[in-house]
Amino acid sequence: MSNLKTTMTGYASYRGREGHYSFLLHRITGLGTALFLIIHILDTSFVYFFPDLYQHAINLYRSTLFGIAEVGLVFCVFFHGVNGLRVAFFDLIAPRLWSVPKQRFSTKITLLITLLMWIPASAIMLYNMLYHNFGWFGG
Amino acid sequence: MTTNTRTIQKPKPNFETKSWMFMRYSAILLIPLVFGHLILQDVIVGVHRIDLDYVAIRWASIGWRIYDALLLAFAFAHGVNGIRQVLNDFIQSDRGRKIMHWGLFLLWLIVTAIGAIALIGGVRPIS
Numbered sequence A: 001m002s003n004l005k006t007t008m009t010g011y012a013s014y015r016g017r018e019g020h021y022s023f024l025l026h027r028i029t030g031l032g033t034a035l036f037l038i039i040h041i042l043d044t045s046f047v048y049f050f051p052d053l054y055q056h057a058i059n060l061y062r063s064t065l066f067g068i069a070e071v072g073l074v075f076c077v078f079f080h081g082v083n084g085l086r087v088a089f090f091d092l093i094a095p096r097l098w099s100v101p102k103q104r105f106s107t108k109i110t111l112l113i114t115l116l117m118w119i120p121a122s123a124i125m126l127y128n129m130l131y132h133n134f135g136w137f138g139g
Numbered sequence B: 001m002t003t004n005t006r007t008i009q010k011p012k013p014n015f016e017t018k019s020w021m022f023m024r025y026s027a028i029l030l031i032p033l034v035f036g037h038l039i040l041q042d043v044i045v046g047v048h049r050i051d052l053d054y055v056a057i058r059w060a061s062i063g064w065r066i067y068d069a070l071l072l073a074f075a076f077a078h079g080v081n082g083i084r085q086v087l088n089d090f091i092q093s094d095r096g097r098k099i100m101h102w103g104l105f106l107l108w109l110i111v112t113a114i115g116a117i118a119l120i121g122g123v124r125p126i127s
């Protein structure tokens, strides 16, 4: 367990500012998406293995609780994707740009792009949820 | 003036180097695949319009099946390899890593197989 303690205290106490936060966020969002994907592949496979139960699985996705989680999932995927592209670009194409000021700037751009994609997507998903689950907007 | 030059033998890429490269190359491929899937299913279509018939209609076209097959192959392998990288930071003993690597490999194999069988078998009618 000492490894767990060392790694976790390192995560919490290291002060790498923007780079550190984006590292942590990249980890958490990647793990969250991966966990979702395991469940998602299994529920999609119901169409073949248990077609009678597929609708039950989808009904869970339509619940208000999942509707909120979905907004979070979309944030995770967008942030992880945009930030991952940033990492891949610097590593594969322009490693000479790995400097602290450039990272401070590019992590902020990453967050901005993520929010620009996420806010309209969330608005549409929230609209759908209010329309179908709460009867708003004439639903 | 003399210049000092030093020749560095590039080491042969080992498994970790290849997995590092895989994470980055798959990343570039995953952007259109995952973003496209997510924007389509969550935002444009929405879960309230997804049901058995919806999947049946989509999988009737081979193009979407190939798309989903690429998604299954790359997104999940990327994700499981990512989990492995994270766990490597927590588990440092050789024995622990061996168990963890095999565990994740089996998880990847079984879940990918289930997804692939569904994708090839297609939607079955409700009995």
Ligand code: HEM
Residues within 6 Å of the ligand: A014, A016, A017, A018, A019, A020, A023, A100, A103, A104
């Ligand atoms: C003994 C170990 C380490 C030392 C001595 C060290 C030292 C430094 C220093 C001096 C900087 C520049 C910081 C600044 O000007 O704000 C830096 C930046 C950074 N370090 Fe470390 N570091 C260590 C370990 C780590 C680890 C384990 C990680 C990953 C979890 C990490 C991730 C980063 C990142 C992402 C930055 C960029 C921060 C930024 O953009 O401000 N470092 N490190």
Ligand code: HEM
Residues within 6 Å of the ligand: A023, A026, A027, A029, A030, A031, A033, A034, A035, A037, A077, A080, A081, A082, A083, A084, A085, A087, A088, B023, B024, B026, B027, B028, B030, B031, B034, B035, B075, B076, B078, B079, B080, B081, B082, B083, B085, B086
């Ligand atoms: C949308 C496109 C995606 C891009 C551009 C992308 C990019 C990346 C990159 C470049 C890394 C390596 C980071 C590093 O080694 O420092 C990474 C790690 C990771 N990715 Fe992705 N990824 C994407 C989608 C996904 C998906 C769909 C999942 C889940 C199934 C996922 C799960 C992970 C995990 C768990 C890690 C390990 C995180 C860590 O080591 O801190 N990624 N991603």
Ligand code: HEM
Residues within 6 Å of the ligand: A033, A037, A040, A041, A042, A044, A045, A070, A073, A077, B034, B037, B038, B041, B042, B046, B047, B050, B054, B055, B058, B064, B068, B069, B071, B072, B073, B075, B114, B115, B116, B118, B119
């Ligand atoms: C909550 C948001 C999501 C919804 C509503 C959704 C919906 C669907 C649906 C309806 C299918 C069935 C086939 C089709 O119509 O193409 C499917 C398959 C699939 N989705 Fe998603 N998806 C979501 C998020 C994701 C994410 C984030 C990923 C990747 C990280 C992903 C990866 C896959 C894969 C790999 C398949 C094929 C599964 C198989 O072969 O069994 N999905 N998705």
